[in-house]
Amino acid sequence: MKRSKTPDKEQDQARNLILKSSRKMLIAAQGIGTSRWAASARAWCVSYIFNGMEAVFASGRDPVEGMNELFRDAADFFQSASRTGFHRLGPDRVNQVAPVESSPYEPDHSAIENATGQHYGRLFREFSQASFWEEPLELLRTRLERNGIEFADLARMSVLDAGCGGGRYTAAWKQLGAGSVTGVDISSIGVASAEHRVKDAGLSGISFKQGSVIELPFPDRSFDIVFSNGVLHHTVDWQAGVRELLRVLKTGGFGWLYLIESPGGLFWATIEVLRDLMQGADREFTRLSLKLLGIPDNRIFYMLDHVLVPINLRLTPFEVESSLISAGAANIRRLSRGTDFDRIERIHQGDPYAEVKYGAGENRFVFTRQ
Numbered sequence: 001m002k003r004s005k006t007p008d009k010e011q012d013q014a015r016n017l018i019l020k021s022s023r024k025m026l027i028a029a030q031g032i033g034t035s036r037w038a039a040s041a042r043a044w045c046v047s048y049i050f051n052g053m054e055a056v057f058a059s060g061r062d063p064v065e066g067m068n069e070l071f072r073d074a075a076d077f078f079q080s081a082s083r084t085g086f087h088r089l090g091p092d093r094v095n096q097v098a099p100v101e102s103s104p105y106e107p108d109h110s111a112i113e114n115a116t117g118q119h120y121g122r123l124f125r126e127f128s129q130a131s132f133w134e135e136p137l138e139l140l141r142t143r144l145e146r147n148g149i150e151f152a153d154l155a156r157m158s159v160l161d162a163g164c165g166g167g168r169y170t171a172a173w174k175q176l177g178a179g180s181v182t183g184v185d186i187s188s189i190g191v192a193s194a195e196h197r198v199k200d201a202g203l204s205g206i207s208f209k210q211g212s213v214i215e216l217p218f219p220d221r222s223f224d225i226v227f228s229n230g231v232l233h234h235t236v237d238w239q240a241g242v243r244e245l246l247r248v249l250k251t252g253g254f255g256w257l258y259l260i261e262s263p264g265g266l267f268w269a270t271i272e273v274l275r276d277l278m279q280g281a282d283r284e285f286t287r288l289s290l291k292l293l294g295i296p297d298n299r300i301f302y303m304l305d306h307v308l309v310p311i312n313l314r315l316t317p318f319e320v321e322s323s324l325i326s327a328g329a330a331n332i333r334r335l336s337r338g339t340d341f342d343r344i345e346r347i348h349q350g351d352p353y354a355e356v357k358y359g360a361g362e363n364r365f366v367f368t369r370q
């Protein structure tokens with residue numbers, strides 16, 4: 001694989017395309033203060049920008065122009081709100097979370113893991129039954145099929161879902177026909193809600209454990225398949241996580257790893273802007289603010305997932321592949337297809353302005369263990 005050229009510069013390029021309008025919005029947002037009311041107003045803006053971004057990207061029009069319009073709308077809203085004296089509603093600064101989580105100088109690892117676990121546990125716990133049982137199964141099946149991945153004897157295989165969240169893909173692997181599936185996650189809320197759902201459904205051959213993906217609580221070579229979907233980029237040491245995935249995978253076993261991509265185009269540049277907008281916001285209050293707008297829980301997850309999580313690393317395909325090689329992976333392949341919603345599929349299908357919108361597309365890799 002060719003080394004992608006100066007990823008930081010490319011990331012900046014996407015951010016530069018929306019720099020002026022997004023800065024205007026961030027400055028205008030300061031005018032409404034940091035009370036809980038202000039946090040709700042910011043949450044509306046996250047919803048507005050996400051919905052707007054989807055509409056802009058689907059329209060086929062110039063996405064830079066479209067995104068700049070959205071940020072200008074949001075700036076107008078914040079300016080107008082601050083003129084009404086919005087910042088005087090409620091005490092200031094009650095919505096701030098402990099700054100220790102995001103300090104790059106002295107990161108408190110357990111505070112980060114705790115905040116991350118609570119964030120995802122609460123989002124996943126609210127999923128409807130259809131969002132838990134049906135949608136992930138369909139997504140997984142499509143991603144496997146479109147990339148031509150088949151398993152000869154899945155019924156005899158053991159699967160590890162590393163960073164299983166509320167267990168939606170753990171359940172999907174079982175429904176696909178895996179022999180046994182184990183989900184592990186740092187979130188006690190996530191693990192408890194996963195256990196509850198599976199028990200309610202009377203599904204056997206599936207179990208959950210609380211633990212860290214950067215120190216997996218399993219012996220070497222325990223699983224035929226390791227699957228980790230969107231997890232390691234939220235940890236304090238993603239490369240240790242890659243090594244752990246390889247350590248617990250049997251020789252000749254199959255691995256699946258999804259990590260956020262760099263360059264990430266306007267999509268991830270916009271998420272960076274929204275992370276700035278929401279920095280320090282109370283996560284649960286933000287979730288409830290969106291719920292009151294009638295937004296379905298799986299959409300709330302989609303909007304708040306990366307915007308409110310303490311760590312949200314973006315990696316080039318080269319970085320991910322290099323880390324897999326160092327950890328002992330073989331037959332590494334970056335998947336070029338996905339569901340119709342996946343960025344890599346939009347690129348594959350030749351969407352207009354695909355690279356401006358989606359950058360490199362998802363880092364979704366499969367591999368085996370030597």
Ligand SMILES: C[S@@+](CC[C@H](N)C(=O)[O-])C[C@H]1O[C@@H](n2cnc3c(N)ncnc32)[C@H](O)[C@@H]1O
Binds near residue numbers: 231
């Ligand atoms: C975006 S969610 C993905 C969940 C699941 N893989 C899915 O696709 O539904 C990220 C998950 O990683 C978990 N996580 C973050 N850091 C972790 C760690 N060090 N060990 C285990 N799980 C972790 C979070 O608790 C969360 O459930």
